[in-house]
Amino acid sequence: MERHYKSDENTKKMIELKNVCKTYIMGEGVTVNALQGLSMHVNEGEHISILGPSGSGKSTLLHMMGLLDKPTSGKICLDGHCTEEMSDDERAYIRGKKIGFVFQTFNLIPSLTALENVMLPMMIYNAPREEREERAMELLTQLGMENRAGHKPSQLSGGQRQRVAIARALANDPPIILADEPTGNLDSKTSTEVVEIFDDLHRRGKTLIVVTHDEGIAGCADRVIKIKDGRVLEEERLVKRRKRTYGSKD
Numbered sequence: 001m002e003r004h005y006k007s008d009e010n011t012k013k014m015i016e017l018k019n020v021c022k023t024y025i026m027g028e029g030v031t032v033n034a035l036q037g038l039s040m041h042v043n044e045g046e047h048i049s050i051l052g053p054s055g056s057g058k059s060t061l062l063h064m065m066g067l068l069d070k071p072t073s074g075k076i077c078l079d080g081h082c083t084e085e086m087s088d089d090e091r092a093y094i095r096g097k098k099i100g101f102v103f104q105t106f107n108l109i110p111s112l113t114a115l116e117n118v119m120l121p122m123m124i125y126n127a128p129r130e131e132r133e134e135r136a137m138e139l140l141t142q143l144g145m146e147n148r149a150g151h152k153p154s155q156l157s158g159g160q161r162q163r164v165a166i167a168r169a170l171a172n173d174p175p176i177i178l179a180d181e182p183t184g185n186l187d188s189k190t191s192t193e194v195v196e197i198f199d200d201l202h203r204r205g206k207t208l209i210v211v212t213h214d215e216g217i218a219g220c221a222d223r224v225i226k227i228k229d230g231r232v233l234e235e236e237r238l239v240k241r242r243k244r245t246y247g248s249k250d
C-alpha cells in the first residue's frame with residue numbers, strides 16, 4: 001500500500017514539544033541535563049523513528065511525550081491538549097486515552113495472565129469485566145496470541161511477550177503509540193514480525209514514535225529524528241518506496 005506524506009499545512013500536529021528541558025537532580029549538587037531545549041513535532045498518522053547514541057535522552061524524551069514524567073521546563077501538547085497546567089489526574093486520563101506504550105523489556109505484570117495484562121489499561125473506563133475480556137481477547141487474536149491468553153509472561157517467548165505488550169498498548173485504541181527499543185530484546189526474525197505489526201498499525205492510522213538503535217528499523221519510518229546530548233541533531237524525511245525488510249541493506 002502506497003503511503004503519501006501529507007503537507008504540513010493540511011496536517012494536524014499530534015505531538016508538539018517546544019524547548020523542552022529535563023534535568024535530573026541526583027543530590028550532592030549533581031545534576032544531569034537529559035534534555036536541553038528540545039523542540040520537535042509529530043503529525044497525525046506519522047511514523048517517526050528516533051535515533052541517537054546511548055544516553056542522548058531518547059527514553060527521557062519518550063517519557064515526556066507519554067506524560068510518564070514532567071519536563072523541568074518547556075511545553076508539551078498532545079492532540080491539541082497542552083499539558084503543563086494539567087493535574088496528575090488529568091495527565092493520567094489523557095495518557096490512558098491517547099497513548100499506548102511498548103517497552104524493550106515488555107514490562108508485563110508477571111503475576112497476571114496475557115489476557116489480564118491486556119485488560120489492565122481498560123480499567124480507566126469502568127467497563128464491565130466481560131466487555132474488557134472480550135476486547136482483550138480480540139486484540140490477542142489480532143496479534144496471533146489467542147492460544148496463549150491464559151499464559152503468564154514467564155510462560156511466553158520474548159516475541160510473544162512483545163505481542164502481548166503491543167495488545168496492551170492498543171487496549172484503549174489510543175491514537176499514539178510510543179515504543180522504546182521494541183525489538184531490542186528480540187532475534188531478527190521476531191523483530192521483523194514486530195516491525196510488520198507496527199507497519200500495520202501505521203497503515204491503520206496510528207501515530208507511531210519508535211526509538212531504535214537499528215538503522216534498518218529506522219528506515220521504515222516517514223521521518224527519522226536524530227538526537228544527541230538532549231537536542232535534535234538533524235532530521236530526515238524518508239520517501240516511501242516499498243516495503244522494507246528488517247536488516248535489508250538497500
Ligand SMILES: Nc1ncnc2c1ncn2[C@@H]1O[C@H](COP(=O)(O)OP(=O)(O)OP(=O)(O)O)[C@@H](O)[C@H]1O
Nearest residue numbers: 024032033034052053054055056057058059060061
Ligand atoms: N531517572 C533518572 N535519574 C537520573 N538520571 C537519569 C535518569 N534517567 C535518565 N538519566 C540520565 O539522563 C541521560 C539520558 O538518559 P536516557 O535514558 O534518556 O538515554 P537513552 O538515549 O534512552 O539511552 P539508551 O540508548 O542507553 O537507552 C543519561 O545521561 C542518563 O544517565
Ligand SMILES: [Mg+2]
Nearest residue numbers: 058059060180
Ligand atoms: Mg533508552
